[in-house]
Amino acid sequence: MMSEAKLSGQVAVITGASRGIGRDVALTFAREGASLVLVCLRDQKALTAVQQEVEAYGARVIALIGDVSEVVFCESVYSASKEAFGVADILVNCAGTITRAPFEEMSLEDWHRVIDVNLHGAFYMCRQFIPDMRAQKHGKVINMTSQMAHMPHPSASPSYEVSKAGLTALTRHLAYQYAPYNICVNAIAPGSIDTDMPKSMTETARERLRNGVPMKRLGEPEEVGECALFLASDMSNYVTGTTLHVNGGSLMK
Numbered sequence: 001m002m003s004e005a006k007l008s009g010q011v012a013v014i015t016g017a018s019r020g021i022g023r024d025v026a027l028t029f030a031r032e033g034a035s036l037v038l039v040c041l042r043d044q045k046a047l048t049a050v051q052q053e054v055e056a057y058g059a060r061v062i063a064l065i066g067d068v069s070e071v072v073f074c075e076s077v078y079s080a081s082k083e084a085f086g087v088a089d090i091l092v093n094c095a096g097t098i099t100r101a102p103f104e105e106m107s108l109e110d111w112h113r114v115i116d117v118n119l120h121g122a123f124y125m126c127r128q129f130i131p132d133m134r135a136q137k138h139g140k141v142i143n144m145t146s147q148m149a150h151m152p153h154p155s156a157s158p159s160y161e162v163s164k165a166g167l168t169a170l171t172r173h174l175a176y177q178y179a180p181y182n183i184c185v186n187a188i189a190p191g192s193i194d195t196d197m198p199k200s201m202t203e204t205a206r207e208r209l210r211n212g213v214p215m216k217r218l219g220e221p222e223e224v225g226e227c228a229l230f231l232a233s234d235m236s237n238y239v240t241g242t243t244l245h246v247n248g249g250s251l252m253k
């Protein structure tokens with residue numbers, strides 16, 4: 001017997017959808033019947049490829065290119081989404097960037113850029129989409145943070161950890177404020193997932209990374225996609241203000 005689609009009739013907005021974790025969130029949600037608004041920074045070709053993949057599931061989809069660190073762009077995502085599909089039910093803030101220079105070598109530009117994208121971008125998107133969720137008394141917001149919000153790591157600049165710790169705090173704040181309106185706001189904190197992001201490290205650093213994980217492997221993006229499905233669907237209606245750690249056991253140490 002076929003199981004029922006878990007997101008049928010739902011509208012999901014996913015930033016960072018052209019590759020990596022965001023792409024797999026999009027594929028998982030499309031498989032489960034959602035209509036999708038896909039966003040990425042500049043890789044039109046990759047986003048079109050994801051769009052075609054999700055259309056193969058029969059999903060309705062629009063794809064938008066722009067920078068979530070710009071308020072005006074986030075406003076335009078909201079307008080386009082509402083025009084295409086009406087009020088959004090699910091917002092996944094997955095767009096993210098990282099720099100790896102150590103504290104003393106990190107430029108001020110890098111400091112600001114990472115926080116602008118990872119924290120301010122998610123904040124702008126929440127500001128656009130949550131009021132409609134409040135009005136309809138239903139919504140799911142998922143913020144992609146990182147295990148680095150919870151422990152320091154030498155492979156990233158401090159701006160990355162700070163941006164994700166800020167996003168964790170924003171997640172809790174919004175969860176508390178909007179709980180009476182039946183809006184669940186949660187974070188997923190991936191550990192080391194095999195996307196382009198860890199690929200920007202040296203092979204030695206990647207090997208060290210793998211060995212440091214109790215499961216002795218990097219995670220797969222689809223393993224994060226399935227967790228996002230849990231938080232986006234009715235399976236988690238009493239879950240809010242929490243962080244789901246998806247890291248092969250890394251935070252146990």
Ligand SMILES: NC(=O)c1ccc[n+]([C@@H]2O[C@H](COP(=O)([O-])OP(=O)(O)OC[C@H]3O[C@@H](n4cnc5c(N)ncnc54)[C@H](OP(=O)(O)O)[C@@H]3O)[C@@H](O)[C@H]2O)c1
Nearest residue numbers: 016018020021040041042043067068095096146193195197
């Ligand atoms: N991979 C990991 O091990 C890991 C671990 C912990 C947390 N995370 C978090 O999980 C999320 C996804 O990571 P990932 O590894 O899948 O990343 P990725 O493969 O590097 O993909 C990043 C995605 O974000 C988009 N993006 C970047 N800056 C943007 C901006 N300013 N405006 C709009 N879109 C933007 C990119 O668009 P373009 O393709 O157009 O550049 C791309 O779609 C990130 O927030 C990351 O911090 C990842």
